[in-house]
Amino acid sequence: MGGLILGGIDIFSLQFFVALANVIFVDLLLAGDNAIVIGMAARNLDTGQQKKAIILGTAGAVIIRIIATVLVVKLLQIPWLFAIGGALLLWISVKLLTDHNEDGNVKAGKTLMGAVWTIILADAAMGLDNVIAVAGAAHGHIPLVIIGLIISVPIVVWGSTLFIKVIDRFQWIVYIGSAVLAYNAAKMITEERGLHTFFEHSPAIKWSLILTCMVLVVAVGYIVRARSSQHNQQEQNA
Numbered sequence: 001m002g003g004l005i006l007g008g009i010d011i012f013s014l015q016f017f018v019a020l021a022n023v024i025f026v027d028l029l030l031a032g033d034n035a036i037v038i039g040m041a042a043r044n045l046d047t048g049q050q051k052k053a054i055i056l057g058t059a060g061a062v063i064i065r066i067i068a069t070v071l072v073v074k075l076l077q078i079p080w081l082f083a084i085g086g087a088l089l090l091w092i093s094v095k096l097l098t099d100h101n102e103d104g105n106v107k108a109g110k111t112l113m114g115a116v117w118t119i120i121l122a123d124a125a126m127g128l129d130n131v132i133a134v135a136g137a138a139h140g141h142i143p144l145v146i147i148g149l150i151i152s153v154p155i156v157v158w159g160s161t162l163f164i165k166v167i168d169r170f171q172w173i174v175y176i177g178s179a180v181l182a183y184n185a186a187k188m189i190t191e192e193r194g195l196h197t198f199f200e201h202s203p204a205i206k207w208s209l210i211l212t213c214m215v216l217v218v219a220v221g222y223i224v225r226a227r228s229s230q231h232n233q234q235e236q237n238a
Contacts, residue, residue, distance in 0.1 A: 016144075019137075019138070019139070019141065019144055020144055020147060020148055020151075022137045022180070022184070023134055023137045023138050023144050023145065023147075023148030023149075023152070024148050024151055024152045025177070025180065026130075026133045026134055026137045026177075026180065026181060026184070027130055027133070027134050027148060027149060027152040028152050045111075045112065045115055049112050049115075050115075052112060053112055053115035053116050053119065054119070056112075056116045057115065057116045057118075057119025057120055058119070060116065060119070060120040061119060061120055062149055062150060064120060065130070065131065065149050066145065066146055066149050066150075068131045069131045069134050069135050069138075069145045069149065070142055070145060070146075072085075072131050072132060072135040073135045073138065073140055073142055073145060076135060076136075076140065076188075077140070079193060079194060080192065080194060082188050082189075082191060082192040082193070083188070083189050083192035083194070083195065085132060085135070085136060085188055086136065086185045086186065086187070086188030086189035086192070087185070087189065088132055088185075089132055089133055089136045089181060089182075089184060089185035089188060090181075090182060090185040090186075090213060090217065092132060092133055092181060092185075093178045093179075093181035093182045093185060093217045093221075094178070094217055094220055094221055094224075096174065096177060096178050096181065096221070097174060097175070097178050097217075097218075097220075097221025097222070097224065097225060098220075098221055098224040098225065098228070133181060133184070134148065134149065136181075136184045136185060136187075136188050137184045139184075139187070139188070139191065175218055175221065175222070178217050178218060178221055179214045179217065179218055181217070182213045182214040182216075182217040182218075183210060183213070183214055185213060186209055186210040186213040186214070187210065189209070190206045190209065190210065
């Protein structure tokens with residue numbers, strides 16, 4: 001009995017569930033700041049309207065994110081853009097370890113629809129990293145994009161506080177996440193149509209490149225974070 005094939009992949013196969021877990025993990029990892037923005041956008045509303053704003057805003061954000069990611073997946077089919085996307089995802093994986101976003105300037109909506117629009121627009125403006133990363137993690141499988149985002153975005157919205165606390169408490173999760181992003185980025189580069197034949201016949205070089213990218217990203221992120229921490233400590237002691 002054959003499986004159900006959707007977008008060129010059997011949705012009941014282990015391969016599908018591993019790939020789906022990859023997409024969800026990547027989106028959860030990068031969406032913490034978006035969740036904070038969603039909470040801040042609805043903070044001026046009463047409790048009942050806050051829930052409505054979050055639900056409607058999340059629904060709008062999911063739709064916009066799916067459309068944007070599907071467009072990016074389609075664009076990545078253009079020759080050499082897959083490799084460029086992989087290089088960009090490598091930068092995002094380093095940025096995850098070194099960047100500290102400030103979202104305190106997000107204006108809270110004064111009305112239900114004002115908050116909903118703020119949530120949708122803020123998520124769209126901040127979601128470029130997520131879109132590129134999810135498109136890379138999905139490796140061209142649009143059903144993975146849609147299912148993964150439908151699952152992960154609501155989790156981020158309602159579980160954002162817990163998820164952020166977990167990351168703050170267990171810093172190694174961020175390093176694992178960056179390594180996963182680097183893995184996806186390197187795979188995008190090796191699966192570029194102009195390079196695929198070479199790497200297909202040179203698996204040792206392919207996996208050496210993937211491993212090197214993962215190690216370099218984690219190492220660079222660690223060094224930058226250590227220097228930043230040392231600099232902050234010196235400023236506090238001054």
